Amino acid sequence: MSTHATRRNLVEQEAERFKPPVFRPRRSRWDDLLAAGRRFLDLQAGSAWRDMRVELSKASGIVLDVGCGAQVFRSLLPPAARYRGIDTRDALDRFGYAVPDTEYFEGTDWNVPPESVDVVLCTEVLEHIETPAPFVDNLFRCLRPGGRLVITVPFAARWHFVPYDYWRYTPSSLDLLLRQAGFRDVRVTARGNPVTVACYKAMALCLIPLMGEGGHPARRLLGAALLPLLGGLAVIGTLSLRSDWGEDCLGYTVTARRPDAGS
Numbered sequence: 001m002s003t004h005a006t007r008r009n010l011v012e013q014e015a016e017r018f019k020p021p022v023f024r025p026r027r028s029r030w031d032d033l034l035a036a037g038r039r040f041l042d043l044q045a046g047s048a049w050r051d052m053r054v055e056l057s058k059a060s061g062i063v064l065d066v067g068c069g070a071q072v073f074r075s076l077l078p079p080a081a082r083y084r085g086i087d088t089r090d091a092l093d094r095f096g097y098a099v100p101d102t103e104y105f106e107g108t109d110w111n112v113p114p115e116s117v118d119v120v121l122c123t124e125v126l127e128h129i130e131t132p133a134p135f136v137d138n139l140f141r142c143l144r145p146g147g148r149l150v151i152t153v154p155f156a157a158r159w160h161f162v163p164y165d166y167w168r169y170t171p172s173s174l175d176l177l178l179r180q181a182g183f184r185d186v187r188v189t190a191r192g193n194p195v196t197v198a199c200y201k202a203m204a205l206c207l208i209p210l211m212g213e214g215g216h217p218a219r220r221l222l223g224a225a226l227l228p229l230l231g232g233l234a235v236i237g238t239l240s241l242r243s244d245w246g247e248d249c250l251g252y253t254v255t256a257r258r259p260d261a262g263s
């Protein structure tokens with residue numbers, strides 16, 4: 001029988017058994033097509049994309065993408081916006097990202113003047129930050145008064161980029177963290193609902209036989225047999241994103257504002 005004493009001590013785990021390939025920066029139309037297919041099968045990425053398509057459509061001025069990774073949302077910005085992507089120097093070793101026009105910084109030295117940015121974008125980063133409060137203070141510092149913050153975080157997601165995945169946030173902790181940093185008009189919305197989460201988890205199970213190097217041919221055969229189910233779950237999961245109910249979801253999309261000077 002499995003007991004606390006006989007199960008794996010996860011604190012000793014140094015990596016995941018399987019890591020999905022990271023998103024690639026966009027270079028051609030072919031990359032767009034691959035990314036769209038990936039978003040269909042990855043409801044986390046797909047749901048974040050749907051929200052960013054709306055949130056970023058009204059962006060203008062300087063948009064600072066903090067922890068930008070492969071700059072996946074850059075193509076959604078209108079021409080009125082000027083993109084600047086920054087990321088930690090650890091991005092390559094820990095996360096597998098190395099993107100030519102990203103500014104890589106050491107420690108917490110972002111090299112962004114205070115109050116110089118119109119929109120701060122920070123997607124799927126906050127769960128990887130060891131000490132979130134000073135990091136959120138830094139997001140606030142960069143924004144000009146009246147500037148807008150756009151964040152996404154996962155909720156019902158597996159432990160990923162092990163061991164650099166530290167936190168899961170709730171609407172309550174996001175509101176607290178942002179208000180303590182000085183943000184106002186905090187709005188936290190759920191990406192998906194319990195049906196989306198069930199589809200997402202069932203899809204992850206269907207993908208297991210297809211993942212990883214080598215493996216028994218029977219395993220691959222099982223994986224192939226599960227493909228129609230995977231497709232069906234992807235369709236139901238995507239459709240489920242249209243309804244907003246329940247207390248379980250894939251993740252949260254958060255917007256907030258730095259108050260205007262004097263308010």
Ligand SMILES: C[S@@+](CC[C@H](N)C(=O)[O-])C[C@H]1O[C@@H](n2cnc3c(N)ncnc32)[C@H](O)[C@@H]1O
Nearest residue numbers: 066067068069072087088091095123124125128
């Ligand atoms: C899951 S990836 C998300 C990348 C991208 N924002 C996206 O949505 O595809 C997490 C990102 O957080 C970045 N990151 C981790 N620690 C960081 C830190 N202390 N400061 C800034 N970025 C950090 C990583 O380098 C990585 O690019």
